Amino acid sequence: MNILSSPTPRPRVALIAGPTASGKSALAIELAEQIGGTVVNADASQVYRDLRVLSARPSPEDETRVPHRLFGYVNGAEACSAARWAGDATAAIDAVHASGGVPVLVGGTGLYLRTLLDGIAPVPEIDPEVRAGVRALPVTEAHEALEREDPSAAARLAPADTTRVARALEVVRSTGKALSYWQQQRTGGIGDRVALSAAVLLPDRAALFARCDRRLEAMFGDGAVEEVAALLRRADVSPDAPVRRAIGVPEIAAMLADAISREEAIVRAQLATRQYAKRQYTWFRNQPPPRWKRQNQPDLQFYFV
Missing domain, CATH: 3.40.50.300 (P-loop containing nucleotide triphosphate hydrolases)
Structure with missing residues (x-):
């Protein structure tokens, strides 16, 4: 090479x-x-x-x-x-x-x-009350508030990008400075x-999404269901833990709770995977x-x- x-x-x-x-x-x-x-x-x-x-x-x-x-x-x-x-x-x-x-x-x-x-970016700790208030806002209200308080961030972010909208809004409300200010103060990095x-x-996107679908369906027969079942049995893993939000975990959890069928769990997990792949792309x-x-x-x- x-x-x-x-x-x-x-x-x-x-x-x-x-x-x-x-x-x-x-x-x-x-x-x-x-x-x-x-x-x-x-x-x-x-x-x-x-x-x-x-x-x-x-x-x-x-x-x-x-x-x-x-x-x-x-x-x-x-x-x-x-x-x-x-x-x-x-x-x-x-x-x-x-x-x-x-x-x-x-x-x-x-x-x-x-x-x-x-x-x-050395963003100070966010005030828990500010964070809770921001996260409780409906999607449209959160983006409208961001337009008033951090217009540049609102211009970059779509209202549907709820995680980033909430992050930008909680930063400006808690610190008094826009997220872009803190990002300009980055330290470290290699x-x-x-x-x-x-x-x-x-x-090619069509080929990528087809591969996502095939791989996800194969996972259900290769041990993914057993992985999630073991995870759900663990008392030390909070329902809010990031690992519980990984693609496939909520869908399999719903299947194991008899809330949806295996087929529906696969379809939902496939959709979530394609949406994630699209964002990454x-x-x-x-x-x-x-x-x-x-x-x-x-x-x-x-x-x-």
Whole structure:
């Protein structure tokens, strides 16, 4: 791989990003085999040890082919924020460099990658009462309030983007400053001290969504139902825990409670997966810098030579 072996004053990091079911994991393992690399997870669902099947983590067989880091290392009772993951990823990347290897980041969580590369915005703790009040607002009212209090954020965010609208509104109400102000104060980040070679997989959308549907349906027969049943039996995992909100978990939980049929659970989980893939596709098409190579096929020669 010429681009990863050419001289550079900064340590090399490879990145393979893109939407779910785009072929990232297979390409990352292939690259790591060729360059003596270590695959480092950058997917928010794959950090949880409770969801190997539903999160499409690499199989035990794949994990024996090359070293893997940060897969299934977080207890489902815990939350794994972008800041926590970025700290863990930085330590993992530094350890791989210290051993003489090349880290191969792989994942589809844009917030994780942005935090790792660009650093963390030092937003003060949000007043719990402010947060509760914002989260209680109807969607339309929340966006209208944001238009008054942080017009630039409202112009960027659609009313349906409820999570980001609420975040922007709670920040400006709690701190008196717009979220964009805090984002300009970012600290940390490894982007300036590594030589990043980035690949973005953007397959044909119709093919991607079809693959999402096939893979999700197969998961129901490959242990996903049993995973969720075990998760639901755990008294230490709060119903509000992030792992309980992972795609497939609410749908299977409803099926296990006899609220919906198996067929309906599959259809709903497939829809949620396609919607998530669509959001990821849009993010990776528009947000990363132009130097991140984009292609619709997982081709190492295109990306890394």
